[in-house]
Amino acid sequence: MKLDQWIFIGYLLLLLIIGYLFSKRASRSIDDFLLGGRSIGAAPTAFTMQGTSMSGYMFMGGPALAYQQGWYALWYALGDAGGSIINISVLGKRMRRLSERLGALSPIEYLGKRYESSAVQIIASVISIVFISVYVFAQFIAAGKALTSLTGLPYTAALLIGVGVIITYTVFGGYLAVVWTDFVQAIIMVLGVLGITVAAVSHLGGLAALNDALAEMDPTYLSIWGKDLAYQGQWGVVLGAILIYSIGYMGLPHVVVRHMSMKSPRTARSALLWAAVWNQLFVYAPYILGLCGIVLLPHLSDPEMVIPELAYTFFPGIFAALLLSAVMAAVMSTSDSLLMQAGTILSRDIYQRYIDKKADHRRMVLVSRLLILLVGIVGVVVAAVEPPTVFDLVIFGFGVLGNSFIVPYVASVYSKKANRVGAICSMVLGAATHIVWTQAGLESVTAIHPFIGGLLFSVLGMLIGNLFGKDPSQGIQDAVEEAKHGRKISGAVDRHSARELAPEALNIARHLREHRLIPVRE
Amino acid sequence: MKRIAAIPTTGDPSLLTESVARATRSRSVRIQSRLFYPYYFFQYRLRGKRLFAKVHSRIGCTVDLISGREALADTPFEPRPETVSREWILEAAITEARARERARSYVCAAVSMKMKWFRSVELRQERSFLYYRPFWLVACEERDKDPVWIIVDGVSGRFHPLPLEENPRAGEMISQAIPFNGGGGCSGKQTEKGG
Numbered sequence: 001m002k003l004d005q006w007i008f009i010g011y012l013l014l015l016l017i018i019g020y021l022f023s024k025r026a027s028r029s030i031d032d033f034l035l036g037g038r039s040i041g042a043a044p045t046a047f048t049m050q051g052t053s054m055s056g057y058m059f060m061g062g063p064a065l066a067y068q069q070g071w072y073a074l075w076y077a078l079g080d081a082g083g084s085i086i087n088i089s090v091l092g093k094r095m096r097r098l099s100e101r102l103g104a105l106s107p108i109e110y111l112g113k114r115y116e117s118s119a120v121q122i123i124a125s126v127i128s129i130v131f132i133s134v135y136v137f138a139q140f141i142a143a144g145k146a147l148t149s150l151t152g153l154p155y156t157a158a159l160l161i162g163v164g165v166i167i168t169y170t171v172f173g174g175y176l177a178v179v180w181t182d183f184v185q186a187i188i189m190v191l192g193v194l195g196i197t198v199a200a201v202s203h204l205g206g207l208a209a210l211n212d213a214l215a216e217m218d219p220t221y222l223s224i225w226g227k228d229l230a231y232q233g234q235w236g237v238v239l240g241a242i243l244i245y246s247i248g249y250m251g252l253p254h255v256v257v258r259h260m261s262m263k264s265p266r267t268a269r270s271a272l273l274w275a276a277v278w279n280q281l282f283v284y285a286p287y288i289l290g291l292c293g294i295v296l297l298p299h300l301s302d303p304e305m306v307i308p309e310l311a312y313t314f315f316p317g318i319f320a321a322l323l324l325s326a327v328m329a330a331v332m333s334t335s336d337s338l339l340m341q342a343g344t345i346l347s348r349d350i351y352q353r354y355i356d357k358k359a360d361h362r363r364m365v366l367v368s369r370l371l372i373l374l375v376g377i378v379g380v381v382v383a384a385v386e387p388p389t390v391f392d393l394v395i396f397g398f399g400v401l402g403n404s405f406i407v408p409y410v411a412s413v414y415s416k417k418a419n420r421v422g423a424i425c426s427m428v429l430g431a432a433t434h435i436v437w438t439q440a441g442l443e444s445v446t447a448i449h450p451f452i453g454g455l456l457f458s459v460l461g462m463l464i465g466n467l468f469g470k471d472p473s474q475g476i477q478d479a480v481e482e483a484k485h486g487r488k489i490s491g492a493v494d495r496h497s498a499r500e501l502a503p504e505a506l507n508i509a510r511h512l513r514e515h516r517l518i519p520v521r522e
Numbered sequence: 523m524k525r526i527a528a529i530p531t532t533g534d535p536s537l538l539t540e541s542v543a544r545a546t547r548s549r550s551v552r553i554q555s556r557l558f559y560p561y562y563f564f565q566y567r568l569r570g571k572r573l574f575a576k577v578h579s580r581i582g583c584t585v586d587l588i589s590g591r592e593a594l595a596d597t598p599f600e601p602r603p604e605t606v607s608r609e610w611i612l613e614a615a616i617t618e619a620r621a622r623e624r625a626r627s628y629v630c631a632a633v634s635m636k637m638k639w640f641r642s643v644e645l646r647q648e649r650s651f652l653y654y655r656p657f658w659l660v661a662c663e664e665r666d667k668d669p670v671w672i673i674v675d676g677v678s679g680r681f682h683p684l685p686l687e688e689n690p691r692a693g694e695m696i697s698q699a700i701p702f703n704g705g706g707g708c709s710g711k712q713t714e715k716g717g
Contacts, residue, residue, distance in 0.1 A: 101685070348631060361630040482685075492547040493662065493670055498680035501673065503589040504559055505682040508657060508673055511557070511612050512684070 004321035008150050011325035018184070056142025056334075058286050059193075059327050061391030064303035066290025070214065070221030072231065073287050075241040081283045094413035096499070098483040101506065107405070108349055114412045114480075116473060117420035118354065123427055125349045127404045129371070132342045134397035137379045138390045139335040140166070142304075144383060145390075146328045149308040150321060159383050162328070166335045167376045185326050190282060192323040196307065197285045199314040200292040207288075213295040221294060233447075240449020304390055339375060343368030396438055403430035403454030407462050416480035421469030422462040430458030524608050527601035528558055528654040531676040538658065542674060542681060548662035556676065558606055558654035560587040560614040562621040563595065566629060569644040580648070583629050585621040587614035587652075592628035601653040611654065622650070659684075 066073035095110075102113040108128060112121030143166060144159030151158060204210045214221040218228075225232040286307065293306035300309060307327075311320035347364040356363065382388075388396075407426045411418035434454035437443065443450055471477070511517070539551040562585045569578055582595035616624075626645060656676030663669040671684040 344631065352627075361627070364630075492545065493672065493683055496545045497672070497682045498675070498678075499682075500593075501675065501680060501682035503586060503591050504657065505673055505684050507588045507612060508557055508559070508659075509684045509686050512659075512686075515609050517555075517609060 002152070004317060004324075005151050007318060007321040008325045008328070011322060012329065015185075015329060056139045056327075056331050056390050057394040059307050059330075060142050060145060060304040061138070061389065061394050062286040063290035063293065063306040064389060065391050066287040067293045067300070067303040067306050069226040069230070070218075070223065070291065070294070072224060072226035072241075073290060074284070075224070075238055077284050077287050079242040081280055094483045095409065098413055098479060101479040101483065101502075107409070108345065111405075111408055111412070111423065114472075114476065115408070115418075115420040115423045116476060117423070120408075120420055120423050120427075122350060122354065123424060124405070124408075125345050127401070127427060127431055129342045129345055131397045131400045131404075132338050132345075133375045133378070134393060134400070136335050136338050136342075136375055137382045138393035138397065139331045139338070140379045140383045141387050141393065142390050143328060143331045143335075144387075145302070145304060146308065146324050146331065149305060150324050150328070156384055160380065162331075163376055163380050163383070166332050167372060185329055188322060188326040189330060192311070192319075192326065193285050193289070193307070194282070196310050196314055196323075197288055197292075200289060200296065200310055203314070204292060204295060210291060210295065214291065217294065217298070221291075231447075236446070236448030236452050237443060238449075240451040243449075243451055243455070339372050340368075342375065343371050346371050396434075399438070399451045399454065400431050400434045403434045403451065403458050406430075406455065407458040411462050413480065413483055415466075416477040417466060417471060418462060419466055419469035419472055422465035425461035425465030426458045427461075429461035430454045433457040523605050524611060525603055525605050526558060526611060526654045527652065528604045528606070528656055529599055529601050529677055531556070531656045533679060535658075538674060538679060539660070541679065542660060542662065542672070545681075546662045546670070546672070547664075548670075549665050550663045552661045552663070554659045554661055555610060557657045557659060557673070558604075558611045559657055560612055560652065560654055561585060562587055562618060562625070562650060562652055564622065564625040564629075564650045565648045566626075566645040567648050568629075568633070569646070581629055581633075581645075583625040585616070585625050585628075587616045587621060588612060590616055590620075590624060592624055594629070594632055601651070604654075614652075618650075618652070622647075 062073065062076065065076065098114065099110050102110065108121060108124045111124050112118065140159065140163050143162030144155055147153065147158035147162050148155050153161070201207060201210060204213060211222060220227050220229050223229055223232075224238070225234075231237045289310060290303075290306050293300065293303075293310060296313065297306065297309050300306065308320070308324055311323050315323070347359075347367040351367045352359045352364060359367075404427045407430060408418075408423040411422065411426070431454070433456075434450050437450035437453040442448075442453065446453070472480075535553055539553060542548070543551040563582060564585070565580060565582045567579075568581050582598070583592055584595045585592050626647075629645060658674040658676055660672050660674050660681070661669045662672060671686055672681045673684060674681040
């Protein structure tokens with residue numbers, strides 16, 4: 001066996017040991033683990049968040065696009081860098097206020113409650129499960145490629161091993177990726193990628209020299225329109241490239257967990273701020289590496305292997321193998337979280353809510369496991385037979401999720417007349433348009449990115465659907481109106497208030513009114 | 523009056539008003555009353571197997587008896603009997619049976635999600651009880667502005683504004699008497715800030 005393979009196995013064993021030691025401690029005090037991470041400060045938490053959010057896309061998809069298209073790829077990075085800021089400013093406050101009023105814990109539950117419709121919730125759940133799975137497929141392919149690079153095995157064999165490890169890890173292992181293993185991995189990945197970037201750019205003599213070298217090879221690499229000016233004047237494509245990450249995040253379902261006993265909500269807020277700063281620092285590096293790859297590795301057969309190849313070029317084999325092991329472990333960690341998420345949506349939001357209300361935990365675990373098995377089988381087929389690129393799959397999954405949910409989310413807080421028919425039409429049309437646009441290759445015919453196409457049809461679906469459906473109840477309309485203007489409270493009160501007390505505040509206000517204890521004006 | 527099991531309020535009310543005034547940058551902060559909010563607490567013994575070890579631990583869960591919200595509870599607490607005027611006690615809307623169902627389901631889901639644990643969890647309920655959590659009703663006043671009404675958690679000190687349609691002037695409550703600390707009358711603790 002090669003040294004690299006020993007490093008990979010050693011690395012996984014090390015994670016296993018760290019996970020085992022921490023989980024053994026957590027077994028004695030499980031509640032502390034569940035309410036977890038409280039003793040870790042905001043900056044390390046943010047560092048860990050950044051590390052765990054780095055999936056196969058950042059290591060393979062993004063650099064590959066830059067390798068193929070030059071500076072044009074930076075449009076995607078630009079959207080990614082500004083994504084969280086746009087999300088917060090467009091939806092942030094209003095959606096938070098409304099979800100507090102509705103008592104919704106997750107975005108899918110929020111849609112169901114805002115549009116007063118089980119159908120909205122079921123459709124949203126199904127779209128989420130399917131396209132989270134697509135995102136997982138991309139991780140499978142990345143795992144197969146990382147393992148090929150590490151072990152020298154053929155892609156199919158490496159893929160089967162990779163997927164086998166991921167599924168086993170998710171179903172039987174779990175719980176090993178405790179916060180400290182994530183932290184160790186984040187350090188290796190962030191420092192590793194930044195290290196390669198510095199090494200590669202310095203080797204080329206700086207960014208200006210990189211640009212000179214690119215211009216010498218093909219001046220269109222420097223163009224904002226892509227190599228050979230493939231997207232010249234196609235603002236519909238460029239806008240889509242920016243928007244897909246900048247507003248696409250709104251479409252990603254996530255779970256909000258409410259812990260009454262958490263020490264300080266301020267830590268979470270600071271961690272988010274730190275994460276945004278980390279993101280600005282890190283988001284451009286993989287794309288820059290793709291550009292360096294054009295000059296340093298001009299004959300690469302698979303552009304998605306830019307970072308692994310550069311790692312072996314600039315680092316001693318041992319560090320490169322360590323970095324690739326961290327990538328593989330990150331892929332495993334991302335996949336198992338996504339699979340867990342999809343399993344929970346299916347078992348809790350669909351199966352228990354609509355199919356078997358009395359389902360116990362055993363049955364729900366079984367439902368989740370069957371879904372994971374299905375995703376694993378379909379994923380292997382997709383990744384083995386004519387595998388798409390990591391970039392294409394991630395953009396596709398992200399795009400469909402974004403096109404399905406952005407309009408219903410935005411309309412939910414900006415229009416009190418937006419109703420359930422509008423929401424259903426918007427989700428279905430948005431998703432269907434993106435799928436058809438991508439599969440039929442309409443981007444090249446129309447010069448419009450599938451994301452823009454999906455967005456237009458999703459808006460149309462909302463506008464037309466609203467004409468047919470019943471208006472939302474007066475309670476919802478009032479809540480939307482209230483969310484628009486917010487409470488007449490100072491910024492300091494708003495900033496420091498504990499969001500998790502919103503249901504209690506709502507019920508206490510109701511009690512005060514009902515018992516005529518309510519304060520009134522003169 | 524009614525006798526209830528409540529978590530003891532922590533901290534001195536004058537310190538509370540000071541810290542709220544600091545956080546909210548209010549000119550003055552006035553405690554109007556104290557309300558009691560119903561919850562159910564369930565404590566479980568959790569057993570399960572992981573890849574290399576057995577898990578054997580305790581876990582607590584509280585259920586808000588009005589909105590049905592569940593939360594994991596880590597700090598063991600013992601409620602104490604307290605006599606409170608009925609109007610300051612919120613009435614439970616959820617039965618004990620329903621709360622038990624919700625708590626069990628929530629703990630199972632939380633264990634699966636947070637621990638990435640795809641196995642069924644064995645939970646044995648060790649004890650459960652109804653308790654009330656105290657919340658201070660507080661008015662925060664600012665110069666030339668309507669006061670803002672907030673609730674302050676009597677245990678943790680965290681606060682949240684009350685979603686009232688109107689924000690009235692502090693002290694204008696339609697209530698003949700505002701009991702404080704179990705019927706002792708409102709002390710109207712107030713903290714002035716300079717300026």
